[in-house]
Amino acid sequence: MSADAAAAGASAAMTQALAALALGGKRPPESRQVNGGALELLLPELVDTLIATTREARRMAERLSGAAADAAEPDGPAEEPQRRDSSASGWHELPEDAELMEQVYVKLEAVGFRVGRRLAERLAPLNRRLGDTLDVVKFVCKDLWMLLFNRQVDNLKTNHRGIYVLQDNKFKWFLRMSGNSGGAAAARRAQPYIWLPCGIIRGVLDSFGISTVVVAETLGLPQCTFQIKVVTTTAGG
């Protein structure tokens, strides 16, 4: 399926870029530098591409299963040229279809998850994590954020019972986003772009053996909050 291949290719590209950033910082002689700005530009394209390919895949599936799907088609092809034209004015709404956005969320989060898992091994310093969840979350706040966004998380809150709240007041990927229609609409429009970091955080925590659910919300660009809920599993190795 081309959509999955695109997602796999995207996670590969992102891991390579981030890994080159990590290697560049830690092991100077063979360091290869990656332009961080280029990565920032790549990521919105990743999100938009996933939305478009998911929509296409759904349309293909509906067409193959035939029947009543044809009635819903007419606005589909008409929307594409309009998207290309409106790119000059810059603002086009997210697709209204909640199920479509649900699928995009799953995919984006999965891409982030794969990236996070592979990143964690590279990033972790040689003194091993001591299985203390708080230590791992602090590592996420400092080292992971430093690698991805060149700054650290502003605020970390925990209730010591498995819920951690990370607050970033100047989220790097949101710094370039703004909209005419005001704060709330822009915050809603920026939702898909926050799913990827959620997945990355979840992947990093999972690779240390901590399974979690990560949810993010933004009340106003460029601020955003990530909430990590540790899912307690049955005792194991």
Added chain:
Amino acid sequence: MSTCYFAIVGPADAPLFEATFGVQRPESKHLHQFAVHAALDLVDDAQLMTNACFLKTVDRYNEWPIAAYVTPSGARLMLLHEAPRSEDSLRAFFTDCHELYIKTLANPFYEPGSPILSQAFAAKVGALAKKHLL
């Protein structure tokens, strides 16, 4: 060159890679695998004691010491060697293998937790063994 048996066991206790360096006697191959996997419990115990990655020698099977190294994500690199080796050479071998493992993880075609089947990986591990383990 005496025999060494090297294995990588994933976080879910599935073996990801194994290799024998030096002279391989067919009857002892199964023995090596058995001894190394039996030492996994001791690795888990040793993990709790220390914060370091390199766990030195965790077990002895008859007279064969088994050394272990734990990666942050929970994979275990185990080495059974028949002749005593210096700690530094063991540490260097494990560190280099860890770097190889990280590079394998970075490969998007490799699913973490699945066996490492790459010939290039096996060749590189062999070269490291020659370099560090004589």
